[in-house]
Amino acid sequence: MAELNQEPMTKAQLEYLRRQRTREMRQQLVSFGLMIFLTFIAFGLTAMEVIPAQFTIPLVLGFAFIQVILQFYYFMHMKDNGHQFAKLFMMTGFYFAIAFCVTFVYIVWIGAPVN
Amino acid sequence: MAQTSARKQGVGSVIWEYLTTVDHKKIAILYLIAGGFFFVLGGIEAMLIRIQLAVPNNDFLSAGLFNEVITMHGTTMIFLAAMPLLFAFMNATVPLQIGARDLAFPFLNSLGVWLFIFGGIFLNLSWFMGGAPDAGWTSYASLSIASPGHGIDFYALGLQISGAGTLITGINFATTIITMRAPGMTYMRMPLMTWTTLVASVLIVFAFPPLTIGIFLLMFDRMFGSNFFIVEAGGNTIIWEHLFWIFGHPEVYILILPAFGIFSEIFATFARKRLFGYSAMVFATVLIGFFGFMVWAHHMFTVGLGPTANAIFAVATMAIAVPTGIKIFNWIATIWGGSIEFTTPMLYALAFIPSFTMGGVTGIMQAAAPADYQYHDSYFIVAHFHYVIVGGVVFALLAGLHYYWPIMFNTMLNETLGKITFWFFFVGFHMTFLIQHFLGLWGMPRRVFTYLDGQGYNAANMISTIGAFLMAIAVIVLVVNIIITLAKNERVGMDPWGDGRTLEWSIPLPVPYYNFAQIPLVRGLDAYWVEKKEGNGKMMPSESLTDFHMPNNSILPVVMSLGLFIAAFGAMYFPDGQEWAIDAVSGLEPKPWALPVLIIGLGITFVSMGIRSWKDDLGYYVTKEEVERDLEELERGGK
Numbered sequence: 001m002a003e004l005n006q007e008p009m010t011k012a013q014l015e016y017l018r019r020q021r022t023r024e025m026r027q028q029l030v031s032f033g034l035m036i037f038l039t040f041i042a043f044g045l046t047a048m049e050v051i052p053a054q055f056t057i058p059l060v061l062g063f064a065f066i067q068v069i070l071q072f073y074y075f076m077h078m079k080d081n082g083h084q085f086a087k088l089f090m091m092t093g094f095y096f097a098i099a100f101c102v103t104f105v106y107i108v109w110i111g112a113p114v115n
Numbered sequence: 116m117a118q119t120s121a122r123k124q125g126v127g128s129v130i131w132e133y134l135t136t137v138d139h140k141k142i143a144i145l146y147l148i149a150g151g152f153f154f155v156l157g158g159i160e161a162m163l164i165r166i167q168l169a170v171p172n173n174d175f176l177s178a179g180l181f182n183e184v185i186t187m188h189g190t191t192m193i194f195l196a197a198m199p200l201l202f203a204f205m206n207a208t209v210p211l212q213i214g215a216r217d218l219a220f221p222f223l224n225s226l227g228v229w230l231f232i233f234g235g236i237f238l239n240l241s242w243f244m245g246g247a248p249d250a251g252w253t254s255y256a257s258l259s260i261a262s263p264g265h266g267i268d269f270y271a272l273g274l275q276i277s278g279a280g281t282l283i284t285g286i287n288f289a290t291t292i293i294t295m296r297a298p299g300m301t302y303m304r305m306p307l308m309t310w311t312t313l314v315a316s317v318l319i320v321f322a323f324p325p326l327t328i329g330i331f332l333l334m335f336d337r338m339f340g341s342n343f344f345i346v347e348a349g350g351n352t353i354i355w356e357h358l359f360w361i362f363g364h365p366e367v368y369i370l371i372l373p374a375f376g377i378f379s380e381i382f383a384t385f386a387r388k389r390l391f392g393y394s395a396m397v398f399a400t401v402l403i404g405f406f407g408f409m410v411w412a413h414h415m416f417t418v419g420l421g422p423t424a425n426a427i428f429a430v431a432t433m434a435i436a437v438p439t440g441i442k443i444f445n446w447i448a449t450i451w452g453g454s455i456e457f458t459t460p461m462l463y464a465l466a467f468i469p470s471f472t473m474g475g476v477t478g479i480m481q482a483a484a485p486a487d488y489q490y491h492d493s494y495f496i497v498a499h500f501h502y503v504i505v506g507g508v509v510f511a512l513l514a515g516l517h518y519y520w521p522i523m524f525n526t527m528l529n530e531t532l533g534k535i536t537f538w539f540f541f542v543g544f545h546m547t548f549l550i551q552h553f554l555g556l557w558g559m560p561r562r563v564f565t566y567l568d569g570q571g572y573n574a575a576n577m578i579s580t581i582g583a584f585l586m587a588i589a590v591i592v593l594v595v596n597i598i599i600t601l602a603k604n605e606r607v608g609m610d611p612w613g614d615g616r617t618l619e620w621s622i623p624l625p626v627p628y629y630n631f632a633q634i635p636l637v638r639g640l641d642a643y644w645v646e647k648k649e650g651n652g653k654m655m656p657s658e659s660l661t662d663f664h665m666p667n668n669s670i671l672p673v674v675m676s677l678g679l680f681i682a683a684f685g686a687m688y689f690p691d692g693q694e695w696a697i698d699a700v701s702g703l704e705p706k707p708w709a710l711p712v713l714i715i716g717l718g719i720t721f722v723s724m725g726i727r728s729w730k731d732d733l734g735y736y737v738t739k740e741e742v743e744r745d746l747e748e749l750e751r752g753g754k
Contacts, residue, residue, distance in 0.1 A: 085293050089317075096321060096408050100361060103412070104354075107420045 214297025
């Protein structure tokens with residue numbers, strides 16, 4: 001009695017699932033390639049110093065942001081249906097974390113040694 | 116497997132059943148017993164404090180022992196009494212209210228309760244093993260790093276273990292409420308108890324990690340030679356205060372929101388009216404939860420954050436009064452014009468409104484940062500937080516105990532004794548804490564073990580102590596009531612209060628271990644009431660009678676928690692007598708067995724986690740035939 005009740009899939013269901021998974025795989029590979037590419041550019045810009053530092057820093061931060069989005073939406077499935085709560089939680093978590101960091105930098109003097 | 120044969124059980128098998136159970140109803144009872152035990156312990160500590168302060172220049176407790184007693188009173192009451200008791204009611208009611216057969220992760224539910232129990236035992240062992248923690252329940256870092264001996268280590272390790280349990284339980288409840296509601300139970304049809312549990316669980320998920328981090332840093336400073344809070348070595352003690360209050364402020368909302376939920380249910384039931392302004396109540400609950408994270412620095416106005424930071428946090432704090440006010444007015448409007456029945460839970464609920472509001476008003480006074488410089492560290496603060504926590508949370512716990520007792524134990528607590536308890540507690544509470552506002556304004560500092568004669572504090576302190584004794588009498592009457600009720604064991608039937616509105620009252624008592632023979636269909640807010648008024652008074656099933664899946668019992672949660680409990684001893688004695696250790700413990704005798712104990716303890720935990728991960732435990736099916744048999748038996752019993 002200890003095994004789960006499972007019904008076999010119909011042929012149509014199986015076909016549909018296969019198509020879904022192929023598409024999913026393609027998206028994963030594309031976003032993976034994109035992320036590797038962005039990382040390369042970021043490393044390259046920093047290593048070769050082709051443009052001045054005040055441009056490199058925001059550019060690298062921008063790439064990082066894009067990668068975070070790709071990571072969350074494609075690798076961690078936030079683009080899929082039924083992830084509204086996960087999204088809400090992540091956004092709230094981000095908001096709190098950023099608020100805490102800002103206050104720590106400004107009123108706990110953690111920033112002071114850096115200056 | 117299924118407990119059909121278990122009619123008469125021996126003591127051993129009952130204990131084994133409770134050690135291994137994953138059933139939310141039994142875990143609720145575990146939380147209630149353990150939380151109740153710690154509540155009495157914290158109450159005894161409170162009595163010791165009040166006896167010491169009854170007369171000036173008293174030497175009933177020494178100064179050092181007084182510090183230990185106030186620290187353990189605060190820590191025990193918040194972490195080991197109030198929260199677990201709320202978890203008891205959440206466990207007992209929430210799955211029934213949303214029409215679920217158990218929580219989303221029954222195994223984790225059991226792990227949560229055992230982590231809490233072992234953490235609580237570890238913390239309280241400090242009394243017998245060289246002294247309890249003595250740096251206050253906030254354990255501010257410079258003081259707690261300097262505290263000699265192992266008291267603070269008991270605090271850090273005990274709270275770390277029980278805090279992990281709380282975090283696990285928070286995740287569990289949030290997942291359960293989001294994913295396991297019965298068909299028709301939309302978000303805006305969830306009873307307020309479920310809503311407040313959801314918001315409190317989300318707060319736990321966000322608020323406990325900062326505490327975990329803060330305690331980890333403290334543990335590493337005290338036991339493994341790091342310097343996060345040690346100023347001489349470049350550390351910063353203010354970081355502890357921030358981390359603690361980033362957790363600590365949401366914590367008070369984690370406590371009060373489920374209390375609001377319990378009261379909302381009681382008001383609607385005993386005023387026999389739908390809760391007034393349901394959607395405003397939900398909105399206010401969520402808003403309080405959100406604001407709760409944005410105000411932590413109001414505990415630290417006098418630290419020297421600067422006028423800008425103080426002003427921002429002062430305004431944010433005052434904003435919380437708005438949603439709380441919405442709730443207070445909604446409760447008043449709920450009972451307004453209702454056909455009120457003055458049962459014991461309802462008495463607590465009615466007394467809660469003025470008591471809690473008084474605590475809220477003094478909160479707004481303290482939110483004004485410049486005025487707070489005057490109130491800070493005085494008895495005014497003590498009076499304020501006891502007004503909100505006792506007048507809000509403890510009233511809710513006592514009300515909930517009477518209200519939900521039939522669901523948990525199938526009997527009713529005695530109403531007369533319940534009312535005697537209420538009046539003693541209500542009068543004693545106001546007598547103890549109202550006068551403390553004035554003591555604070557007259558200048559009496561908190562956390563000081565005595566005061567001199569001739570400062571005008573004598574009469575007020577004596578009144579306060581007499582009030583505390585009235586509360587103690589109330590608790591004793593309550594215990595007598597519980598013992599009498601359990602001894603008599605007069606079973607009650609379904610919907611014992613007669614006016615149940617929500618799903619949990621639509622179930623036969625005792626609640627079957629699978630809760631619902633068929634998951635019900637919810638047709639509106641206050642689902643059971645809708646069926647009473649518009650249907651035939653029975654819940655409509657949303658599924659046909661079929662086999663359904665239930666989880667197996669497991670002893671692993673106890674073993675995992677025991678492993679951490681053993682490891683905690685190893686960690687605690689690890690720095691003794693080491694030259695790199697802090698001054699507080701470097702003079703003690705070295706304990707070479709500490710490291711092996713740490714490794715063995717963690718080993719036990721990791722091995723049992725491995726067993727859980729690699730050994731399949733698929734649960735079992737409750738068969739249609741068994742459920743049908745139960746239903747038939749119920750039918751016969753009902754006739």
